[in-house]
Amino acid sequence: MYNPSSLKAEEFINHEEIIDTLAYADANKDNLELIDQILEKAKERKGLNHREASVLLACDNKEKIEEMYQLAQQIKQDFYGNRIVMFAPLYLSNYCINGCVYCPYHISNKHIARKKLTQEEIKREVIALQDMGHKRLALEAGEDPKNNPIEYILECIKTIYSIKHKNGAIRRVNVNIAATTVEEYRMLKEVGIGTYILFQETYHKESYEKLHPYGPKSNYAYHTEAMDRAMEGGIDDVGLGVLFGLEMYRYEFAGLLMHAEHLEAAHGVGPHTISVPRIKRADDIDPTAFDNGIDDETFAKICALIRICVPYTGMIISTRESQAVREKVLKLGVSQISGASRTSVGGYCEEEPEEENSEQFDVSDKRTLDEVVKWLMEMGCIPSFCTACYREGRTGDRFMSLCKSGQIQNCCQPNALMTLKEYLMDYASEDTKKIGEALIQAELENIPKEKVKEICKENLEKIEQGIRDFRF
Ligand code: SF4
Ligand code: SF4
Secondary structure, eight states: OOOTTOSSHHHHSOHHHHHHHHHHHHHHTTOHHHHHHHHHHHHTTSOOOHHHHHHHHHOOOHHHHHHHHHHHHHHHHHHHTTEEEEEEEEEEEOOOOOOOTTOTTSTTOOSSOOOBOOHHHHHHHHHHHHHHTOOEEEEEEOOOTTTSOHHHHHHHHHHHHHOOOTTOOOOEEEEEOOOOOHHHHHHHHHTTOSOEEOOOBOSOHHHHHHHSOSSGGGOHHHHHTHHHHHHHTTOOOEEEEBOBTSSOHHHHHHHHHHHHHHHHHHHSOOOSEEEOOBOOOBTTBOGGGSTTOOOHHHHHHHHHHHHHHOTTSEEEEOTTSOHHHHHHHHHHTOOEEEOSOOOSTTTTTSOOOGGGOOOSSOOSOOOOHHHHHHHHHHTTOEEEOOOHHHHTTOOHHHHHHHHHHTTTHHHHHHHHHHHHHHHHHHTOOHHHHHHHHHHHHHHHTTOSOHHHHHHHHHHHHHHHTTOOOOOO
16 A cells, blocks of 8 residues: 555555556556646746656646646756755775666676775775765775675765865765665764765565575665664755666656655655766676666656755766767756766876776766866856855754745855855866856855855855865
8 A cells, every 4th residue: 555654665566556556657648638737837936746747757748748847947046956965975985785787886797896995095095086076975885795795885985074185075975875774874874975865776575586596685674764864863864866868868867756645754854965877887787687777858857847846955966978968957956066077986186097997887977077077167157066064063954944935055066166165266277267266256146145255255265275074
C-alpha cells in the first residue's frame, strides 16, 4: 500500500502507485485542460506531486512543452538567479565489493587498476584542487569494509579540512558513499560533512536486483531507506539521484519525486539536491547495452520538470555531460555543476597511463576550471564558490524555510560575488579576471538589501587587500 510517510521502502516507493501514475499520465497526456491546471498550480512555485509531474512528462504537445521550459527558466531565475555553484568530485578509492553491472568498479572487473589514496596522496590531490580554485568537494569511494571502512573516510575528511595551501581551503565536503548505518551517519555528521549524497540508480525493484546481483548494495530496501537512516543520524541535507538509462525514465522520474515527497512527509524536509547523471561509457561498460537511454531532448525536459516540481531543491549536473548539453540545462534549472573533474583515483595530480585506467566514467566536458568559469560568465552566469550555509548552521528545515521565504537571496548573491572575487584574485587567468571584475560590478546592483550591498562592497575591498573567507 502506498504511504509516503512510511519508513518502509516498498510503501513510500510503491510499484503499484508508479504503474497507476504512468497509466494516469498516459490517459491524460493530451488532456490540455488538465495540463493547463497543472501548469497554473506550478506557477504558485510550491512544487508538483509525482502524478501531476508525470502527466507533464508524458505530454508531447510542443506548445505545452515550451510553456514548461519557460516556467522552469522563470523559477530558476526567481530562486537561483544566474548563480551556478561550482564543485569537484574527489575519488578516494575504487575498491568495491559490489557487483553493479553498470559501474567499472564492480568487483569482478579484473582489468581495472585498484587504487586507494593514502593521507599523503590526499594532501597532494587537495592541493591540486585548491590550486585550481575549488572550495567544495564531493567525495566518492566504493563500498569495501576492509579497504574503505568508515574510519578511513572520516580520516580523509579531517585531512581535507586541515589543508591550507596559499589562500586555498576546502570549505565544504559532501560525501557520496554506500548506504550505511545510523551510527556511521552520525559519525559523518560529527566530522562536519555538507550533504550526504546517494544515488538510487533505479527505483524499479526488479531491475535493481538484476543490476546489483551481489554485494551489500543488492539489498533494495536497505539502499532505498538509506536517507531515512542518514536523517536519523542527524544529517539533514541529503542528495538524491537516479542513473538515467537503467530503467524506463518515466518510472524513474515518478520514483524520484515520490522519494522527495517521502522525505518531506516523514522528516519535514525535502532533498537538498537532486543529481541527474546519465549512463556513460567506461572500462568494461558499454552504455548501448542498456536499452533505456534517453536522448538530449528528453533529458532537458526531465531537468525542466524537476525544477518545476521541487523548486527549493538544488539540481546538479556533472562533467558526464558535454558543454552543449550543460549549456541547455543550465537555463532550465541546474544550480550546481562540476568543473575540471577527474573521475579516476589520484587523477588531479597525475594523468593516468592508459593501462592503469581507474576512471569511473568517461568525462565529456574536459575543460579547465578557468575555462568553465569564463564560459559561465560569458553566458551571463555568476560562478559561485559559496559554501556558507552549512558553515552557518543553515541546514535541513532551517535552510528550507529561508528558501521558501526568499530570504536566502540576501545570502546567495553577495556570497557568490565575494567567492568569485577570491577566485579571480587567486586563480583566474587575465582574461577571466577582466570579465569577472565587470560582472561583479554589474551584479552588485542585484543584491536586494541596501545594507547587505554595502557590507559586500566593503568585503570585496578587503579581499582585494588579501583577506579571505567572508560570508553571509
Ligand atoms: S556504483 Fe558504487 S557500489 Fe556499485 S560498483 Fe560502482 S563504486 Fe561499487
Ligand atoms: S548562501 Fe547557501 S544556498 Fe546560497 S549559494 Fe551559499 S551555500 Fe548555497
